[in-house]
Amino acid sequence: MREWVDTSAAALALAQEAADSPADERPLILVVGGGPIGLEAAASCRYAGFHVTLAEQGDQIASSVRAWSHVRLFTQNSLNNSPDGLRALEDLGWALPAPKACPTGAEFADNYLEPLARWLAEDADVLLSTRVDSISRGSLLKGEGIKGAGDHSRDRTPFRALLVSADGEETVLEDLAAVIDCSGTFGNGNFIGRGGAPAVGERRLRAEPLPSRDRLGKARDHFFDGIPDVLHADVASFLPRAGSRHRTVAIVGGGYSAATTIHNLLDLAASRSHTFAIEVEWLLRKPFAAGPPYLELEDDLLPSRHKLVTMANHVATSHEGAGGGFGPTPPVRVHRGVSISQVHRDAEGRLVLKGVRERPPSSPSAQAAVATGAPAASPAAAPAEGTKPAETAEVATDLKPDLDLEPFEIRVDTLVSQVGYRPSYDLASELQVHLCYASEGPMKLASSLLAARVAAQASGDASAAGDCLKQAPPGPELLTTPEPHFYVLGSKSYGRASSFLLSIGHKQVEAVVGMLKDELLGAPTADGAAADNGAAKAPREAVTTHPETSSAEPEGEAPAS
Secondary structure, three states: OOOOOOOOHHHHHHHHHHHHOOOOOOOEEEEEOOOHHHHHHHHHHHHHOOEEEEEOOOOOOOHHHHHOOOOEOOOOHHHHOOHHHHHHHHHHOOOOOOOOOOOEHHHHHHHHHHHHHHHHOOOOEEEOOEEEEEEEEOOEOOOOOOHHHOOOOOOOOOEEEEEEEOOOOEEEEEEEEEEEEOOOOOOOEOOOEHHHOOOEOHHHHHOOOOOOOOOOOOOOOOEEEOOOOOOOOOHHHHOOOOOOOEEEEEEEOOOHHHHHHHHHHHHHHHHOOOOOEEEEEEEOOOOHHHOOOOOOOOOOOOHHHHHHHHHHHHHHHOHHHHOOOOOOOOOEEEEOOOEEEEEEEOOOOOEEEEEEEEOOOOOHHHHHHHHHOOOOOOOOOOOOOOOEOOOOOOOOOOOOOOOOEEEEEEEEOEEEEOOOEOOOOHHHOOOOOOEOOOOOOEHHHHHHHHHHHHHHHHOOOHHHHHOHHHOOOOOHHHHOOOOOOEEEOHHHHHOOOOOOOHHHHHHHHHHHHHHHHHHHHHOEOOOOOEOOOOOOOOOOOOOOEOOOOOOOOOOOOOOOO
8 A cells, every 4th residue: 555644745756656657547636635525536536547646735634624623523424424435445444434423523534534545545646744836727827718718728738736745845747637626614714803804913813823832732822713622632721821710711703613612611611610710702793683693493403403503592692691791600791793893912911802792782672682583672781791892992883883882892811713714716826717706616606505595595494594404416517617627626615605514525526526537538439439538638747846835724624513
């Protein structure tokens, strides 16, 4: 078996040597990203008869999945594993995951993704710590070969890709018949500032170096852009400072990741209730009139999702939490209609958040409206205890003119940003890819997803509009881009949307590999011979230099909970 865990520049040379081999006439496909859908795509391409190179930016397979290894998925393995993936594990002689089990990220990586990569490496090049810097179409510039203008030269021109290893070596892979981008969105977080732009000081906070770890391997961080392991690896970041018995944590966001962190903080506080106190500031964009932040689905097919949503809605709409004061242990203060304008450190190193929020309702009828979502007026109220008005904060009446807003200033020890992720298309900047102006996903698929959501909302079926399990898998035509044989699959294909499912990704892979088989391997003709696809083949060559290194951004799927 080929040693696929090699993270040095030698791995790139190995891939190029295999690509240059005259004995291998199979079309070469580059798969970007070694997460769940990247591995599935590479496995299906191998079974279809292609020569595959898979490039993963992280230093291990499924690096981003391992970043949320402590999180348990909502979905069972029967939805997380594909037929080709299970077939590969059987070929490897590996025990198959229990179909009804809901794995943690670590279990998913160890018991399915890791062995899938080992099987793949028997006949493919699996490169770790390798970033795909740029993809181009031979010598064609971005504005050349416009198919809509009758120029089909891009169809006949192979791709070339610039790969950068962990030690800075650059290698160009030539003669790529197709590229499948499964690089995901995890690790490329959205900003917490007003209108989705960075808050003043946010870029500086994100650029701070990671803290050093102690002798137990733990570090006290102050900013998280993901799902921290509150109970284990990251627990030091949620414990009091020396000489203190209190820790204040701010959570920004209203998705399942925020609910998961709230749940874990509840567990942490319960386990250490006699030693220190945790105070949680939960900042939500949704106003009070919107009711509970999470849609509770009738007869939810995912029991763990239902349990999490019920807990989070109770916290967000309880009298103590929603009324501006602290709720039950651990104290949770919920802020609604929030717009953050600034974040910075004070002289003591604590984080200060400034912005505006909706004044909490004070009357019984208004409080009842919070729990049900019914419209109610929000009379003026004093600032919530523990916070103070920000003297220079701008009341953003242009953003939410129907809300009764007040400025706020909050000081916290730890800030957790959980406002979703966005795709990056830097590697495809020289390709012709049509992106949605709203979601930043490929345009055809984005239009289809929007149309399906609008139709579900118009039908009055709230569960159909909000339940990712009710999505229809996309047809092959929705996965094509203006760039022939360049595909974006996995969570990245949904852009900024968070409704992607692994099972949808499996259907995407099936559709794309089917198209590639027809177009690159040639469909059988009447006499049984394969049809000539007419694609030009350029000589493969490697170009190696010594550039300045740049940080790798690991690929992966956002967690399901």
